[in-house]
Structures are given as structure tokens and as C-alpha cells.
Amino acid sequence: MTDKNNSIEKLAGQEYQYGFITSIEEEKVPKGLNEKIVRLISEKKNEPAWLLEWRLKAFRHWLTMKEPTWANVHYPKINYQDAYYYSAPKMKKKPKSLDEIDPEIRATYEKLGIPLKEQEILLGVEGADPAAGAPPNVAVDAVFDSVSVATTYKAKLRERGIIFCSFSDAVQEHPDLVRRYVGSVVPYTDNFFATLNSAVFTDGSFCFIPKGVKCPMELSTYFRINAKETGQFERTLIVAEEGASVSYLEGCTAPMRDENQLHAAVVELVALENATIKYSTVQNWYPGDKNGKGGIYNFVTKRGHCKGANSRITWTQVETGSAITWKYPSCILQGDNSIGEFYSVAVANNYQQADTGTKMIHLGKNTRSTIISKGISAGHGQNTYRGAVKILQRAEGARNYSQCDSLLLGDQCGAHTFPYLDVQNPTAQVEHEASTSKIGEDQLFYCKQRGLSTEDAVNMIVNGFCKQVFKELPMEFAVEAQKLMNVSLEGSVG
């Protein structure tokens, strides 16, 4: 017993690994939120008039909106005037060689555990082909506070007609594409946080996979919040044309700070006929300390539009970080036979609160959706699954399968499930399964009787519980997610 307690104490004492702060000179706009700030951001980014107009419309609309209160999360009122809406590391211009990249930023990525070789890839040094001939498998767009600091493999991807760049670059270089698709899935009037984002978004990633092209490597964006009292508002737009396919990964970390920081992102996916988009997230924002102090407020709108027939969008998310998570990656299944999938693992430990799930909106005939949600609650964590399945009248033969499982570690935490169903077509088939279980004393004892420590046993049981979701992640990410899960739950079973 003593052995057990000691190791739990030791493990519980471990800190959030990515909580360091990079000291770097930053360029900020003044604190606060008003039309002038919106104009200033747009000006800094040298945006065309139509985009500024769009931002302003969003901002004016936002002023008429109320912050939603329906989610099962509780937090003090956010003062939107008390934050910086733009903060960027000072850079002369885009670095051409490794030496030109700010050493502090370079060190940051090193500390985040990206190996030196990959770091060269990550920092996008022209001509530094890192693995000497070996095909790279991940291209990275690195977003540091409000701006993208580097995007790798741009040129290589361009050879195949793929556009992968920061959102800001896309606005400059491919304004027509951006204009055609931005706001087409999540309009600027969509919801309080998405509207705020539309007004003040600063950067993000843009991917365009042309007709018939299968993207030869994983694309990814690594989001890092560094600056104090700064919100991060990024916008990602992925378009896969007819028959195209792409797998995209997203990772996020932030320093440990006592105050809460706001992250309100928008992600839009568009899949045309026969296109496939796989979007995976490992969200590891700073969750706050053991007593619930600090942490990121993560209010995110993610939506995919299966526009063409036989298209497919898969959301896979592993949500271990943030003090508050509010996010519902959804699919609008418009094309006939299109497929929407949502695989989620959400962890709420200590005082974390997660309200997450999905919306599957079936418009087309024979559209199919699958929802697999695994919620894990520990400490005083509160975990809510909220999902809607809507089958509209003309969605002949639509099918949905939903499975929501909750695992409780300890008896101070909570799990909640709110499934909403709206079926307007009699030929539709909808199945919903739900379970809630406490991590079994029986399972723990069984593992210990075979020689495993409590920590190993909990990790094993939890990872087994999440297996259905982890297997949807790209290989490297699955390993990462599994490790992350172990760290997030350390010391939660005593």
C-alpha cells in the first residue's frame, strides 16, 4: 500500500510538460476589442477590402449576440476587453536559412519534443532536405500566437497542385479560393464564438487539394499560445476537390499561466464529390493546475461539409487539455451516399470541464454517420457528451450509429450525456448506445494480481477503453495520444 501511495504522489506531482514560456520580443496591438482593432489586424495582414468588410460585418453582428449559456460548463464572465487580440513574434522577414530563425522560437520547438531533424523540417528552411532522400511524411504549419511562423514542404506539395500554407499567405496568394470557401460552412453569423473569430482571426492554415489528387503526406498545424493575456483566434480551411483526399493533424499546447486564456478557433472543411478528409486533433492546451487555477478556455467551432456525392469526412479528436472545452465537430451530409464520422476521447481531470460532441445533419440520400464518444472523468472533472443527429425529410435511407461510453475514475467527478435526435424520414435507421462505468475495482485488482502497478493498470484499462478511437488516428499520433492520456490521468486513482 505504501508503495502504491508513494508512486501516486510522485506521479501526481508531475507538471504539465509544455508549460514553459518563450521569452521573445512581441509585436502586439493594444488591448481591447473594437472596430479599430479589427481594422488594425486586417491592415497588419494587408488584406483585401472584401475581407475587411467581412470582418467588420462579423464584428457588428457579434455586438448583437449573447454568449451562450446552454453548455454544461461554468466559468466567471469573460471580459473581452481585457485581452490582446494580436501578438506576433517580431521577425524582420521570412527566414531563408536556419540561422535567420529566431533562436528562441527554434528552442521552443525543440522543447516541445520535435527532434532536430524534424525541427529543420518544421522551420521550413529552404533547401534543408532533412531526412536525406527519405520521403517526409508530415508537413507542418507552425502557428505561434497570432501568426504562422513557418510552413514546410510548401514547394514539394505545390508540384502536385496542393496548396498548403498559412491562412494569411492564402489570402495574398490565392484570394479567389479563400473568398469562395471562407464562411461557406461556418458563416460569420453562426454562433457567438465563431462570429468573434470571424472578426478577429489572425492566422491559421489553408489546404487545397485539387481534383483527383491524393495528398502524399500528412498535413499538420501545430498551434502554440505563448504570449500573456492573449487570445488565439485561428481559422483553418481545407478544401478537397472531386476525388481528392487528405489527412490532416492538429496539435496544440500553451504555457502554464495563472490567468485563463481564450482560444476560439474555426475550422471549415469542404469535401466535393468522392473526396475524403480525415481531420485529427490532439488537443493539449494547458488545463489549469490541480486546484483549477488557470488554463485555456477552448471554444471551438468545427464543421465539415460533405458537399458532393460519396464524399467522406472523419473527425477524430483526443481532448486532454484546456480548463474548458466547448466543441462539436460536425458534418453536413449533403451529397448522396456521403459519410460523416466522429471519434472522440475527452478527458476531464482535476477541475477541467468538457462539453463536447458532434452534430450529424443528414440531407442526402443514403447518407451514413458514425459517432463513437469516449468520455473519461477523474478528480473533480465534469465531462459532457452533447450530440445531435438530424435526419431531414429527403434523406431517404439515412443511417446513424452512436455509441457514448463514460468512464469514471474516483467519485468526485461526473459524466453527462445529452443525445438529441430529430428524424424526419421514416426510412432512416438510428441506433444509440450509451454506457457509464466506474473503473472497475475488479479490473484493477485483476491487473495487480498479475504483477502490474496501479498506474500501469489504470493506463492499460483507460487505453483499452479508448482503443476504438485511437485506432482511427494516424500511427505517430496514436502513440502520442496514448502517452498523453497516461500523463493526463496520472495520480487520479488512489
Add this chain to the structure above:
Amino acid sequence: MLEIKNLHATAGDKPVLQGLSLTVKAGEVVAIMGPNGSGKSTLAHVLSGRDGFKVTDGSVVYKGKDLLAMSPEDRAREGVFLAFQYPVEIPGVGNTYFLKNALNAIRKHRGQAELDAHEFLKLIKEKAKLVQISENLLSRPVNEGFSGGEKKRNEILQMAVLEPALAILDETDSGLDIDALRTVSDGVNSLRSKDRAMIVITHYQRLLSYIVPDKVHVLLGGKIVKSGGKELALELEQKGYAGFEAA
């Protein structure tokens, strides 16, 4: 190997073991027989260190050490193995993966090198053959969707891989049909050795025709009321436990 003296233990608040004493030597197979509620399973749980059972008096010395002072995982690492009456399902965790981690935790404790995936696979295939368990069970999640017989055979497979010094078989015969009983017993018999002690806990004599014990102890009201050779099991079968109430 194992010396239990005057053991008193409660399950919850209820006193169950009331002065049990028992000695088991290396190489011995000892049967503990008793009716429902006599304390058989409590004994298995107390020896393996399960929560919810409290020792109020007495001592258990295993290989010269105070067994009751050890955590459940340390007991396992020191060679105490419990074949569960109701093996537990662990969804999503592969049987092979589970067992490899268990074996390596034990090897680490003993200062032995951990086995890599390749070495382990070779070992587990060999052991699967020995206890006649089909290889497809190896890749499935631990006990998930296994039949009653498969679960019990899986326990024996784990025992074969972990090679305990002291194996406690808690009602391994419960829920088995005659064919499964034979396979499981063959597996157990193949693991008998002069260095290994086994405690076979059962309600019925039936199992003991397959796993023939060196000694039989009758457990009633939380104590051993009679001890003898294998013929004692037959006597019990004829007289029933009622015949021992008075003793």
C-alpha cells in the same frame, strides 16, 4: 513455502475466517474443500491481497516473508498467482499485450531482463500449446467475449506464462462442462512441479479426480476441520459436508 497460522479475517464487517491454520510445502498440491460460505474464496482473496477483506488476527508467512504486509502486485511479483473464479474482462486490451506487460513487471522485479515482443510471442505460443488454448484467443482482448471455458483456460495460460511459485485456483471447475474440465485439468497437471505449490479450492470432489491432490483439507465455519489424503475427498462426496459439522 506457505505457513498460515490462526488466521482471522472479515469480509466487509462479517467475520469469515476464524482461526485457519495451514501449511503448504513446495511441490505439493493441496485441496481446500468446503461448502458455500465456509470461507474458501475469502482465503483466496486474503492471500492475494484484495481490498475489502481485513485480517484481524494471525499470520501468513510466504517464503520466509510476511505476505500480509505486501501489496497485491508485490505478492504477484514474488510468485503468488490467483486463478480467478470469475476472470475479469478488460475491453480493448489485447491478451498478449496484457500478459507481456505482466510478465515483464514480474521479471523486472526479479532483476531479470524484460522480454521483447519477439521473444514473448515465441514463449506464449509455446505455452498456449502446452495448455491447449487456441492461438486466436491470444490476439483478442483480455477475456472479452470469451466463453466460460475459454476464460478458465486463459487463466491457466497466464499461470503457465507467469510461472508462479504458489498458485491458488479458486473454484476453477465452476461453470465448466466435462470436456472443458478435462482440458483445464490437463493444463494444471502439466504445470505441477517440485518447486511449485498449488492450492486448489473447490466445492466438489469432481475436480479432484482430474487434479489429484497430495492433501485434502475440509474448511467449515472458517477453519480447517479435517485434513487427510486424497481419499478424504471421496469420503466427503459420500457423506456430504453435514457429516463434518459436528467435528
